[in-house]
Amino acid sequence: MINLPIFPIVIPALAAIFLLFAPKQVRLQRGVALGALLVTFAVTVLLIFTVSQDGIMTVNLGNWPAPFGITLVSDMLSALLVATSTLLVFFIVWFATYYFSDAYESNYVYVAMLFLLVGVNGAFTTGDIFNLFVFFEVFLISSYVLIVLGGKGVQLRESIKYLLVNVIASALFVMAVALLYGTVGTLSLADLAQKIPLVENQSVITVIGVFFVIVFGLKGALVPLHYWLPGSYVVAPTPILAMFGALLTKVGVYSILRTYTLLFDGGSAFMQNFLIILAVLTIVIGMTGAIAYNDVKLIIIYNIMIAVGVILYGIALNTQTSLEGALYYLIHDMLIKAALFMLVGMMIGITKSGQLRDMGGLITRFPLFGWTFFIAALSLAGIPPLSGFFGKLLIVQGGVGEGSLFGPLLILLSSLFVLFSVIKIFLYGFWGEEKRVYDGPLVPYMNRLIVPTFLLVAVAVAYGFGAEAMHPFITQAIEPLVQPEIYIDAVIKE
Amino acid sequence: MNRKNDQVNDVILQTAAVIIFFIIIVFSINLFFAGHYSPGGGFIGGLMTAAALVLLLLAFDSKTLAAVLPFDYRKMTALGLVIAMLTSLHSIFWGRPFLTHAYDKFDLPLLGEQTLHTAIAFDLGVYLVVIGVTMTIIQTIGESE
Numbered sequence: 316m317i318n319l320p321i322f323p324i325v326i327p328a329l330a331a332i333f334l335l336f337a338p339k340q341v342r343l344q345r346g347v348a349l350g351a352l353l354v355t356f357a358v359t360v361l362l363i364f365t366v367s368q369d370g371i372m373t374v375n376l377g378n379w380p381a382p383f384g385i386t387l388v389s390d391m392l393s394a395l396l397v398a399t400s401t402l403l404v405f406f407i408v409w410f411a412t413y414y415f416s417d418a419y420e421s422n423y424v425y426v427a428m429l430f431l432l433v434g435v436n437g438a439f440t441t442g443d444i445f446n447l448f449v450f451f452e453v454f455l456i457s458s459y460v461l462i463v464l465g466g467k468g469v470q471l472r473e474s475i476k477y478l479l480v481n482v483i484a485s486a487l488f489v490m491a492v493a494l495l496y497g498t499v500g501t502l503s504l505a506d507l508a509q510k511i512p513l514v515e516n517q518s519v520i521t522v523i524g525v526f527f528v529i530v531f532g533l534k535g536a537l538v539p540l541h542y543w544l545p546g547s548y549v550v551a552p553t554p555i556l557a558m559f560g561a562l563l564t565k566v567g568v569y570s571i572l573r574t575y576t577l578l579f580d581g582g583s584a585f586m587q588n589f590l591i592i593l594a595v596l597t598i599v600i601g602m603t604g605a606i607a608y609n610d611v612k613l614i615i616i617y618n619i620m621i622a623v624g625v626i627l628y629g630i631a632l633n634t635q636t637s638l639e640g641a642l643y644y645l646i647h648d649m650l651i652k653a654a655l656f657m658l659v660g661m662m663i664g665i666t667k668s669g670q671l672r673d674m675g676g677l678i679t680r681f682p683l684f685g686w687t688f689f690i691a692a693l694s695l696a697g698i699p700p701l702s703g704f705f706g707k708l709l710i711v712q713g714g715v716g717e718g719s720l721f722g723p724l725l726i727l728l729s730s731l732f733v734l735f736s737v738i739k740i741f742l743y744g745f746w747g748e749e750k751r752v753y754d755g756p757l758v759p760y761m762n763r764l765i766v767p768t769f770l771l772v773a774v775a776v777a778y779g780f781g782a783e784a785m786h787p788f789i790t791q792a793i794e795p796l797v798q799p800e801i802y803i804d805a806v807i808k809e
Numbered sequence: 810m811n812r813k814n815d816q817v818n819d820v821i822l823q824t825a826a827v828i829i830f831f832i833i834i835v836f837s838i839n840l841f842f843a844g845h846y847s848p849g850g851g852f853i854g855g856l857m858t859a860a861a862l863v864l865l866l867l868a869f870d871s872k873t874l875a876a877v878l879p880f881d882y883r884k885m886t887a888l889g890l891v892i893a894m895l896t897s898l899h900s901i902f903w904g905r906p907f908l909t910h911a912y913d914k915f916d917l918p919l920l921g922e923q924t925l926h927t928a929i930a931f932d933l934g935v936y937l938v939v940i941g942v943t944m945t946i947i948q949t950i951g952e953s954e
Contacts, residue, residue, distance in 0.1 A: 321907040329894060335887035377908040 319362055320374050320389035323397045323436045326355045327404075331429035341420045345412045348425040352405040352432075359398035366394045367791060371805035373442065381807045382506040388442035388806055391792035392642065396439045396569060399646050402774065403561055403653050404432045409767040410657050411554035413760045414664075422464055431457035431558065438566050442806055443503045444495065447570060448488050451534070455481050458563060461555045462547065470550045477547040484533040491526035498523065505806035508577045508799045517581070524579030524586050528571060528593070535567025535623050538596040544620070545604070549612050553660025556612070560619050561653035565645060568623055572630045572641065576796040580633055590631035591722065597624030598729050605736040609671045611659040611744065614736050615652070618695065621729050622648040628722050629710040637713025638793045643785070644706025650775040651695050651702065655737075657768045658688045662744055664757025664764075671740065676749035684765055685745040691772050692741055694779065696734035702779030703730075819868065826868035833861035844932055851932035855939025862940070863947055871951060882948065886941030893934025896927055 330351030334344050366372055371390040375381055389397075408428055415424065434454025441447050459481075462474045496502055498519055499510050511520055529540065536544040544564075548556055571590075579586050597620050604617030622644070629641030661684065666674050678685030690701070697703030707726060714723035757764065778785065795802040837857035844850030866874050900909035912926035 317904065318901045318907050321901075325894070325898065325907070332887055332890040332894060335890070336884060338883075374906050376906055377910065378906050 317372075318374055319358070319365060320372050320387045320393075320440055322358045323355055323362065323401060324387075324433055324440065326351055326358065327401075327429040327436070328433045331426045331433070334426050334429070335423070338423055338426075339421045341417050344420060344425045345408075348408050348429060349405065349412075351429065352401060352408060355432075356398065356401045356405060359394065359401050362389060363391070363394045363398055363788065366391050367788060371795065371802065373806050382501055382503045385446055386442035386503060386505075386806055387440050388504070388802070389440055390795050390802065390805070391788055392573075392796070393439045395642070395646060395788060395792055396565075397436045399649050400432060400435050400439070400562055403649060403771075404428060404558065406767045406771045407554050407557050407561075407653060407657070410557070410764060413763045414552070414554055414660070414757070419465065423460065424464060427457045427460040427464070428558065430454075431461065431562070433457075435562050435566055439569060442505065444507070444574070445492055445502045448485070448492060451488065451566070452485065454563065454566070455485070458559065461558070462551055464555075465552060467550070473547045473550045476543050480533060480543045484530055487526065487533075488530045491523060491530055494523050494526065503806070504573070504577055505803045508803055509807070511578055512581055520579065520581075521585055524575070525589065527574050527579070528586075528590065531567045531570040531574075532593065533567070535564045535571065535627075536597075536620055537593045537623065537627065538600045538620070541597070541600065541620060545613055545616050548616050549610070553656060553664070556660065557653045557656035560616065560656050561649045564619055564623055565649055568626050568630075568645065571627065572638075572645075572796070575630060576633060576638070577799050577802065587631055587633065590627060594624045594627035594631055595722065595725060597621075597627065598725055599624075602729055602732040605732055606739075610669045611662055611671065611674075611740055612656075612669055614740060615655050615659055618655075618733055618736065619652060621733055622652070625707065625710060625726055625729065628726065629706075629713060632710075632713045632717055632719075632722075633797075634713050634716065635790075635793055635797050636716060637710050638796055639789050640706050640709025640711075640713055642706075642789055642792055643709060643782075644703070647694075647702040647706050647775065647778060650771065650778060651691055654691050654768060654771045654775060655688075655695060657764075657771070658684070658691060659740070661757055661761070661764055661768070662740075663755070665753045665755045665761070667753075667755040671743040673750065674744040675747040676745070677753075678745040679749065680753070681761060681765075683769065684761065685741075687765065687769050687772050688745065689741055690776065692734075692737035694772070694775055695737055697730050698734075700779055700782070702775050702782070704779065705782045823868045826864050830861050830865055833857060833864070837861065841932065841936055842929075845926060845928060851935030852939055854932075855936040856943065858936070859940045859943035859947075862944060866947065866951070871948065880944075882941045882944040884941075886938050886945065889934045889937025889939075889941055891934070892937065893931050896931040896934065899927065 330347050334347055337343055366389055371388060374387045376385040376387065408425065431454045434450045434457060437450030437453060438447055441450055459474065459478055462477055463470065492502065498514060499507055501507055501510060514520055532540045548559055551559060575586065575590065601617050601620030601624055605614055605621060608614055608617065626641045626645050626648070629637040629644065662674060662677065663669050665677065668674070694701035694703050697707045707730065711723040711726055837854045840849040840857055841851060841854030844854070862874065897908045901907060910927045912924055914922055915925050917923050
């Protein structure tokens, strides 16, 4: 099948379009959404194995040859990320079917979730930078729908901020694309990678690179472009928050990974230092936020920033080891952040409060829930052999290999802060005495809600224990980033 | 003009709108078919048609429009997406890349030899999506009063 890379984008889109016809039939909506996601996941697994055997797959849409037409490129990096996002959305939709009320579900919520996946999968798969912008818009527009749904006052206030930030970021994105096109004369990533080293004035390329980092940094919440993130995310309902936290910031990080390694890593050391400084700032601000708040949602939200910073540090070092670590950590973080958001959402649903001082003793009534959280917490902090460990280990190895000590030490220190912040939730939320009889709206649904959450944590744990089995795939994913010739040859066949 | 009076005298607007409506529709269809080799296409054609509908909406009201043209514009958007998606997908069955279009020359009665292109079906999808989305937006904003 030469069209295999298109299916992870097309199947959710077809399902979403089908669901547009019957918005009020909630059971149908749930069934079709889950079924389509399962089929999509099966296709992505097939894609991973095809790519691992036959190498990078490309589709020239409309049969226009590579540097002129639109190309979709599935290398191992994009195949792995597409599979992870599809699996995540499957678990989140499963969770959402128990979490949302029927009235909420009949407002196109699954349609928007599926279209969000279309955008995310498309952004991971596309082989030219203009379509990266198009797919960014697809998932952004879906995310506007999702963040506004429900229409509470505080939600509307935050969604205005979210919308403004993203509209401005999109405008900057188009400007950056235009500058790039004006300088190099092409937008295909492979063609750009060939032609950028030939540009005489390399400082122009650096300026455009900084432009792109700002655009993607706004999506990925790098300090100092993170100010919108905690406010906007904290007002969203749990499944939506899990989707945003696990997928949207990571698309920004992926875009930096792709464009930096392929396009902007030549020339001066400026870009590298710039990215390292951003990464360090992001980690520091994330650490501060994670220990400063007592609101469980905000603690996990600031943990997103720590993770983004750690991954960005791995990207900035740009060696085989550190990039492997960054990718390993990226996938780990997508899985575990979604699980943690679902878990803290359940805590809030039981106790009707987001504050730690109103919680306590949850583990006596919900033991499985408590221990699931405990394992997810340890995994997030990177306790071996859980999944967070290997990514950080590789990034730290990469940093030390480059002769830098400050970065690796900061990453190790950030692990302690992460551990402290999540164990704080565990101690105050689950341990101790029950403060009162918890009668939140989610209590009757706990037995069902825990199933997708537990399975997702189980996947994350399996990912940690299967690190050795994953390693060849990760290595194959990183090779085209370190040696762009592999990527260029695969796309532009001469 | 007396704003308190509900019976606003808009005979001129209403009479003109009915005639202009058809002119705009015909022009939008012309634009739609012009689209492949010259300026025009499903997007512009759709916007033009939606503009004609908005003109009717301004001259009369949303109830009249709903009585004359009883479409569910959300379903129309979905239908447009289905058409566009299926046209893009058909090439997969012939083992060609996604979105590849097919065309050939046909001898049509009355019209003589003409080129038929699957891109027109894709454009029809775009046309329906644009009308559907524009009208949904206008109705959602307009009906809240």
